[in-house]
Amino acid sequence: MSLYEKHKDTLKKAIDAVHDRSFYAQYPEHPSPKIYGETADKDGQDKFKASLDKKFEDLLQADPEAWVGQEESPYLQKPLGILYPSFSAETLIDRSQKAWTQWRNTPIDDRAAILVESLDRFKERFFENAYATMHTTGQGYMMAFQASGPHAADRAMEAVAFGYDELKRFPEKKFWDKPMGKFNVQLNKSWKPMPKGLSMVVGCSTFPTWNSVPGLYASLITGNPCIVKPHPGAILPMAIVVSEIQKVLKENGIDPNVCQLAPDTYDKMITKDLAENKAIKLIDYTGSSAFGSYLEGLEGKIVFTEKTGVNSVILDSAENIDKVAQNLAFSVCLYSGQMCTCPQNFFIPEGGINTPDGKVSFEDFAQKLVDNINGLVDNPKAGPFVLGAIQNANTLSHTEEAKKMGGKVWLESRTIANPMFDKARTATPIVVEMDTSDEDKFTKELFGPVVLLIKTKDTNQSVDLASSLAENHGAISCAAYTTDETTKNLIMDKMGMAATSVSFNLTGAIHVNQNAGFSDFHVTGGNPAGNASLTNPEYVIKRFTWVGFREPAEG
């Protein structure tokens, strides 16, 4: 059985899923021994531990020019000591160029099969990857397993499915027969999706795989070789992914340099060397707006970005305000606000929030939120695991900045003890009250555990501020609470026009931060937060060009 035969049903299911958009997952998100095996967790942890303080020798990239690595665990606050093979931009690009011809001439079916196989292999390392993710990003165990493992793999599968679907969308060949009256003009036509060229994926330090694999797999399925440039602070998770891809490539007789890892260090970053090279045509990037805008400004590149966003909560009315406060408290605590979908600005009318029991005042809601945050972070069985650790010390400066913004501080940020890691860098959310006159302050993303409660005249003003914020400064998510149909439509229209997804009235076990592969479109473009649209058609079709060929039909 060919590799394509082995995976074609999986591929078909994934393609059906992206069109259907109801719940679908290829890789189970629950790190259960029943699913992944009794010893899977321990084996993964052992494997992670065994990789510390030595060279990472899993990659099939010959003749390293140096061995580098500066990762530090936010839980241990000490270096991981792993060294990765490093190469100059010239070497990486040269190898990518050489590998390209074979890859672009590999049939689409085979490319798809290789990529699906590589995800299945990655699955075997989900637990190892979970520990790698924890100790580079500071994510809690559950998030590290899910986001960096099955959710990332599902997002990659989604990109493969969309790519495959688009590449096969038009007939390969067609007989074209045009009646001209006395005779017919007859042509044989064919069309080829030509890949754009070399691609690179620039990773971030908080979601090293989730934000990198979609672009990587989207570029690969469309025939573009890819150089993976992870954040110097979070290399290991993508090193694991790249090594599995390389092995599958090699097994199938393909040059493993189709997918290369390009690790670097803080003092000698190679991102610009790569990005500015003429051969690089596609760039996927997650990170700061400043660097993202620099990349977008490079000539002759197609750039997919996920940059800074300022996410809003619009509070108008609710059935059960306590459940709302509880839900949002979890949202702002989850991974200490280090998610691109985490809400920052809560817009609350000065007249309060409508409920079946009457108005809940601004102050009462603020107190409920604070109480729920405290309840969560002070629960030793939940708090440390929901918060995780702070990836880098700079993030802590944002809580300091929030504190100095002049508003009433409803809740100070503080550290909490992590029962497993006594050196963990932790910070609970700071909650600060702001006024609409503080717009110059709250239009900025304060990445990390920062909540701003902004008192507005009324919901109309809340919606106006949230939508203009999204339009002018970017937004990736919006949580809205309203029981009023007219208000709901207004929010859908205004936030929709600002290209921001809206989650209405979430309570219980689903949060605005969460974003499901095969169903939720993510950062579809249209506001300054970026256009790395996981995964809509635009995300894949910009990676290749349709070219037509025609010639007279015989006879």
Next chain:
Amino acid sequence: MSLYEKHKDTLKKAIDAVHDRSFYAQYPEHPSPKIYGETADKDGQDKFKASLDKKFEDLLQADPEAWVGQEESPYLQKPLGILYPSFSAETLIDRSQKAWTQWRNTPIDDRAAILVESLDRFKERFFENAYATMHTTGQGYMMAFQASGPHAADRAMEAVAFGYDELKRFPEKKFWDKPMGKFNVQLNKSWKPMPKGLSMVVGCSTFPTWNSVPGLYASLITGNPCIVKPHPGAILPMAIVVSEIQKVLKENGIDPNVCQLAPDTYDKMITKDLAENKAIKLIDYTGSSAFGSYLEGLEGKIVFTEKTGVNSVILDSAENIDKVAQNLAFSVCLYSGQMCTCPQNFFIPEGGINTPDGKVSFEDFAQKLVDNINGLVDNPKAGPFVLGAIQNANTLSHTEEAKKMGGKVWLESRTIANPMFDKARTATPIVVEMDTSDEDKFTKELFGPVVLLIKTKDTNQSVDLASSLAENHGAISCAAYTTDETTKNLIMDKMGMAATSVSFNLTGAIHVNQNAGFSDFHVTGGNPAGNASLTNPEYVIKRFTWVGFREPAEG
């Protein structure tokens, strides 16, 4: 019967056609009395004549700020004297903004039906439009009828079909049911394609409708109002189209300002005023590379361009070299080389072209081409109608430029008499021999009737030059002649990588210049000639943003 019911079969057929890609046409290209009516041609000509030397009062744009018009007929070399209502950029944008809300909230089915209806109305004016096109562009009657009428309308229909297909590609709503072990998370999700904003279409003087209606209809179907800024030298053809769209909008209770005409004059162009306005999000442009690059450089815009290209002919081997010379002679004469798909650079090996009767030398082929050009242009029943007239005097300077480039002049450009218009501005092709060392000269587009015969070392060098030309300077078409399979594959690969369509071995009644709606992709991006890809999915999906909404399912 609703308008949608009336047109839904037409729409379905068009959608099927864009996926099938075999021959399809909604509007018959033959200007036959049997199809269009016995008096259609005369009626159209009468209507055109009646519109001269007066105000064009067909548009539903109230309170003109001035009446302007500077069109001149290349056949009569005198002004048409038609005045159009003109408006400041501010007025146009203000009206477009106001019309937008209604248009974007008009259901997709209704938008599609209105647009198809407008094309059917345009059909009633194909003959009038043919004369309008002749006397603004200089096209011959047959081309003016076909390219500006049925072919343009087919390209518009194609854009509507693709837009409709993409807008309906994902479910509007979905119940999302995620098993969480002990319970399920259940959400109602919905997705909306949000239009990007105000759009503008900047027309050119040679193909005023063919190059304008695809972008116009693509923007409109996706919910963006559009301001049509025709070239000051070719307003009437698009004035006719816009007036028909406006009438259908009004009949259906929609603000006709959804589609506005923005005529201007050479001395006071408003393109930049419009393009630089923050509200304009989408720009479709056909014209010079310099202005196209300026538009592409504007921040916050999505720009579709068709700019300068230098098209190549690769001559390697042929079954019948006389048929080849005949075919190419017609290609370079058609509308005096004023087509974006017209070949300019003929790459011919110094060792000659292989044929079943032996090598045909460079010199012999040059002579055959010259003889065929002369045979065509000197035939009074064919020459004047194939050549048409030169749209503007500046185009003539390119034949002068070619003459001074230092190569052997195989054929001088000359004027010929047009039996119907004694004042017609005509020019036959100049044919100049060049060497590969003249690369700095032949990498430039010499728009108009200019043929450069470039002597290469061999076909490999021909292919290298043609592909690097396309990659670095842009190309829209390529004609290749080879009977060798290996050479054919090399050309497909190299020109494909340079994102240039290739027509192989065309002889007889089909020419490299021709480009069929519903089948041939046109300018799909990937080289500097532009990305106004008539019509692939990218051409429509960049005009809207997918935005998702979700909320807990009841119960």
